[in-house]
Amino acid sequence: RYEEGDGHALNHVSLTFPAASMSALVGASGAGKTTVTKLLMRYADPQQGQISIGGVDIRRLTPEQLNSLISVVFQDVWLFDDTLLANIRIARPQATRQEVEEAARAAQCLEFISRLPQGWLTPMGEMGGQLSGGERQRISIARALLKNAPVVILDEPTAALDIESEL
Structure with missing residues (x-):
């Protein structure tokens, strides 16, 4: 209700x-x-x-068991005041740098990461304000890919992406 x-x-x-x-x-x-x-x-x-x-x-x-089964990419993405690398790795903290990079590549993040002043180690600042909405959504998609949960829910994840990316 x-x-x-x-x-x-x-x-x-x-x-x-x-x-x-x-x-x-x-x-x-x-x-x-x-x-x-x-x-x-x-x-x-x-x-x-x-x-x-x-x-x-x-x-x-348990909440932990359920969380391990599901990845969610929401329309509004929350980034933490930490590096870009840490913001993706939060989905699976034990992931190797190579695994994080593979998830970012699949989510089409590498181009904008290469333009950031410190690349992977660029601090995101509060709410990831230096990134566009589409770039933040790509980070969220990379998180979901890295987590590799059996259930992935995309709740309007491409609302801020360009048409070419959605196709």
């Missing part, structure tokens, strides 16, 4: 996403796409029914 009203955010919804597949939820603004993401992340629990990953009700998982 919506906090400010009596109506349900979602009603009579059943979704199945096959393993190793790509699925998309498409709909108008307010249709419930972000609500599904919030339910998958357990920011809220369904009032009826259940959400399972690999046949396991996610309510039976």
Whole structure:
């Protein structure tokens, strides 16, 4: 239910996403796409029914277990006041520099990283203000790739990217 009203955010919804597949939820603004993401992340629990990953009700998982299964790329990306390298590596702290660079390459980050004054070691500052919205989204995509979780959720991750990148 919506906090400010009596109506349900979602009603009579059943979704199945096959393993190793790509699925998309498409709909108008307010249709419930972000609500599904919030339910998958357990920011809220369904009032009826259940959400399972690999046949396991996610309510039976610890927050750490659930977090290890899911990567989320949100439309609004939060960067930490640390280096660009650390901002990607936060997805998997034990990752090697080569693994971080491979994720960044796949997310098309290398060109803008090469233009930064200190490259990989450039401090991002509060909220990554020196990067464009599209560059911050690419960092978030690199994080998701580096984490290599079985479930990746893209919540309008390309809103700030150019058309060529989306294709």
